[in-house]
Structure formats: structure tokens, C-alpha cells
Amino acid sequence: MFDRLMCAFAGATLLLASVAALAAPDAQSILAASDAVRNPDKPFGLTVLLIEYRNGRQVGDNTLQVYSRADPSSGQFRSLVRFVAPPRDADKLMLKNGNDMWFFDPSSKATIRISPQQRLLGQAANGDVVTVNLAKDYHAELAAEEDVQDGDRQMRHCYKLAVSATAPNVTYDHLEMWIAVGSNRPVKARYYSESGRLLKTAYFRRFQTQLGGERPTETIIIDGLDPNWVTVMRYSDYAWREVPEVWLQRDFLPRFKPE
């Protein structure tokens, strides 16, 4: 009798544990799913308009064209960024392959290696401007499920993820991310330095069907130290593009001409 009771108890415990395991969402999978919402899964191009505001007044703007493809081995995006505006920066190029970054100036014909810290043009850090698959370089843990206001001021039920860097020399030490339950849309993110200082807050909004998925076509970045410093990044001209491997290297930069 006792043995039968113990077996029944053990079986019930195992059943409950299985159900719990099935019900608890995998944070890393959620993070990867939100990456897939933001980034197409084939080489693509788009135009990025960055408008910078200080104390409510527009103080600058940049237009960039981005050509991206994922590295087959690391899964991380490699991007070629062409500056279109303002006129003084036109046709300057930046190549980003992880922390292997190069800058080309068509006036001097110089191709120079730059560090991730160098932000030669514009306010947005290089890591913000180009595409990134967070799940490749960061580890996520589920911190909570909560309602949060999105970029359209609607309440969204979200997974709150605590995301920490696993790869060396990535742009941010750790993040908090709110990802909508069900759709896996990124809603909001906070980016932190190693010291715990809030570097910026980002809202993702204006979801549109682009390149086979519902993707955020606008990112609003609010500086962590100065909340009156706001950058609006708007994406347009999405297109599948052939981005050959040979484009994504230093020696091709002086020859780059997409059209």
C-alpha cells in the first residue's frame, strides 16, 4: 500500500515538473524570436533616417543606407553603411563586422580601422545603427511578466528579460528587454554599461509588414544621462539585396557602388 502511494506521488511530481517545464517560456528563445522580428533572415538593404533632438528641438539628421547579411558561422550581422546625408558626409562608408570596423572617406581615399568607441559620424553609436542579433552575443533570463506601455502608449503584456553579455567587447554590458507575449515583438529596451549606468532607453514601434514579417520601422532612443537628448531612427526602403561576401571587407570600400 505504501509502495503504491509512493509510486503515485513520484509520478504526480514528475508530471507536475514536466508541465511546469513546458509552461515556462525559454528566455533565450524569446530573445532569438524578437531578433527575428527585427531582422530578416536573408541579405537585405534598407534606408535609415536618424533625426536628433535636444530639448525638444531638432538639431541634426543623417540618412544612411545599410546593406546587411548574416555571417554563416557566427549568425551575427555584417553590415556596410553608406552615408547619404548631410552633404558633408555623403558617400562615406562604414564597414562593421563585429568589432572589426573600417571607415572610408571618398575625399581622402583613406580607409582606416576604427574602434567601436569611435563614432565618427552622428550621435548614434555604431552598435545602434546597424543590425544586431542579440541572442548570439547575450544570455537572457526571464525576470518577470508585466504590463508595460509601448511606443504608441498602449499597454502590452510583456516578458521582461534580463540580458547579459556573453561575448567580449560587445556594445552594452547588459540590457533589460520587454518583449510582447505571443508576438515576440520587441517593445522596449534599456541598455546599461558595465558600471550599471543607464546608457539609453529604446522604444520599438510602427510595425509594418516588411520582407516577410511584421517589423518595427521606428526606434526611439532616449539618452540615459540626458533624457532631453532623443534620436528617432526610422527605417524604409526595405529590400532583399544581394550582398556579396567580397563587399564586406576593407579593400572593397573604395569601390563600393550599390547601383
Next chain:
Amino acid sequence: MTFLARFGKTCTLGLLLLAAAVNVLAQDDEAAALGLADLTPESAAHPRSWRLFVEGAFEQAYMHFGLADEQLHRATIDLQVDKTLSGDWRVVFADRLDMGDVENLNGAASISDVNTLKEAYVSWAAKTSLLFDAGRINPRLGAATGYNPTDEFRSDAVRSVDSSDPVSLRENRMGSVMLRGQSLWTGGSLTALFSPKLDSHVNTAGYNVDLGATNHEDRWMLIASEQITQSVNPQLLVWREQDNAPQFGLNLTGLLGTAAVAYLECSAGRSPSLAAEAMVLPPDTAFRSRLAGGATYTFENKLSLTAEYEYSGAGADASQWRALQAGPLAAYVQLRVFAFDAQDMVTRRAAFILASWQDAGIRDLDLKAWTKVDLIDRSRMIWLEARYHWRRVEAALQLQYDSGTVLSDFGALPQARIGTALLRYYF
């Protein structure tokens, strides 16, 4: 309730209220930011195949050696065109016209226009990874900042000197007429080029394309690069001028953490000293090397600092330099002119320190300062610039100081101090 308990409750309540207030303020800031985004217009700029700017400059030079101070007024038109013709063909054209006058305070003036045809070539892409170019091309080479020993095509290429800034000297120089082919593969490339002799004599006439300056001898070059790791990407070069011995070069850059880049640029081969090449000393061909190595560190506030050590085995060491200074003045001047045209070091060792600060305390204000120190004679040049830019307009103020003993590297320059104000408009 005791006083301490009441005090503790009051403090706790105060902290909670403060936290709530901070949270409300943060939410207000974010709401304001979202409101700005709601008002953001749709328009993004479209790429163009050309870039054009005009620039006006006024320069006041305070001179050494009893020379009359000078004022220079300059107007510049700079045009770049990069156009895909059809499919695999592309045409590149870059030209700069400097229109200026030089006058001293006594009123004497001369007017001279100098046109610099920087590039004019066609490019054919046999396929994405195989490309050919023909025409006047500016193949800018070298990883270093202040001195580029592998930048073979820098010599005799500068027609109009608007500034002593190394960036300006590279931007405003003529290319060389050449045939060039390049093969690219993932992570690497191989380039071969041949630049033929087309003329023997330099022609300083204002609108002359001056083939004698850039194509006064046959030159060929091979350049190979391969990515070893994500942070290391060496470039090997070999080149030869006419009947001279081949020269070998290396450009190497590497990432140090997330904020620093280190670089090394060097060349070596049998060659004469600069003085022998300038024909102020007898031929003295020997194995000589040149190098420039340094690092750039960038702080979070966008301030970048570069420190570079420069060495030229073809330059004069301390005793040789003293002997040249003590020798015939005409020979000294001949050497100095030759060294400037060659964009090479007249003495053996130098140091270059550069600080550049983007958005220096004020958005759109860029500050730049560098000093070049001749480590043989301790003379130096200091160059400062403050540049403010709007969307289409830039205004800049530049100052240059040259110091050192008479006949030293920088002390011998006729200008003791130069101040330049310039205004540029981008179309």
C-alpha cells in the same frame, strides 16, 4: 511611538515619495520623446553621384627672416563625380580649382589659379570580384596618420598647399595615370598596378594636368591583403620605380579592446638617402627602412588621441643634419624643396601627436590639434583647428605655429605663424 521610530517612518515615506517622483519624471521624459517621434517628418535624402563644395579662405601669415607678412585670399571649387554608366562600367572624376592671390602689406600682389585634376578614370567590373581601372587614379595607401612610407604615389602630387594638415595634403593631391587590376575574395585581395612614364618635366602652369609630376618614371606595384583574425588584417606591398631596387612594405592594424587601435606602416629596400636623391650629396644607395607606428585611443566623450613615432632611414641623422645645415645654403634649400615634394622626412626621427574631439562640448563643434616634433633638431610645428558645421555650411579657424632654430626642420619655414579663416558651402 518613540522619536526614532517616527523619524524612521518619515524617512522611509520620503524616500518612497522621491522614488515615485523620479519614476513619474522619467515617464514624462519618455512620453515627451515619443511625442517628438510622432512629429518627425518622413523624408529621407537620396544618394547622388556627385559632390560639390565651394570654399573661401583668408590667411594671414607672419613671416620669419625679415620677410614681409603675407595675406592670402583663396576661393576653391571642389567637385567629385562617381557615376555608374551602365551595368559594369563606372566613371570617376575629381577636380579642385584654387583661385588665390598673395599680397603683402605693401600692396604687392600676384594672382594665380591652380587646378588640381585629382582623379579621372573609368572602371570595369568583369565580375564582382575582379575589377579593372584606367586613367588618373589616387591610390591612397598607408595605415599611419602623419607619415606614410608605403604611400608611394604621394611624391610630387601636391600642386596647391592650402594647409599643412596631413589630411588636407592627401585630399588635395593629384593621382597618377595608371592601369590597375584588383581581385577580391572573402577576407582578402590582390591588386596590381602599372603607372607609366608619360613626361619628364614638371609643369606648374595653373591648368596643366602636370603628367610630368605624377608620371615621370615607370612604376609598378603589387598589394596583397588577407584577414588573419577579426582584429588583424595585414597588407603586404612590393613596388619598383624605373631602374631603382624594389621596395617592400607592410601595413598592419589591430584592435586593442573597444577603444583603441594600434597600427604599423613600414617600408624597406635599397635606396639612396633623401639628400643623395635630391643631388646635394653623392650617391649612397644602401638598405634603408622607413616606418610610422602608433595608436589611437578614443574616450567616451568622442575625444581621440593619437601618438605616432616616425622613422626614415633615408633622412639625415644628427651629425648629417648639422653638416647639411652648415653647408651651402643653395644645397640646403634644394634638399628642403625636394623633401616637401616627396612628402618625406628630411631628418631621421620625428613624433606626431594628434588630438581630435568631435562635438567638443558643443554639438557640431569639432576641435583638432596636432604637433609634429623633429626628434633630431627639436623643432616643431603646432596646428590647431576649430570647425563648426551646420547642415550645408562649415566655418573653421586654423592656426599654425612653427618653431625651432634657423635652418631647423620647422624653424626654417618662412612662416612663423599662420592664421586662416575659412567658410565652406556644400551643394
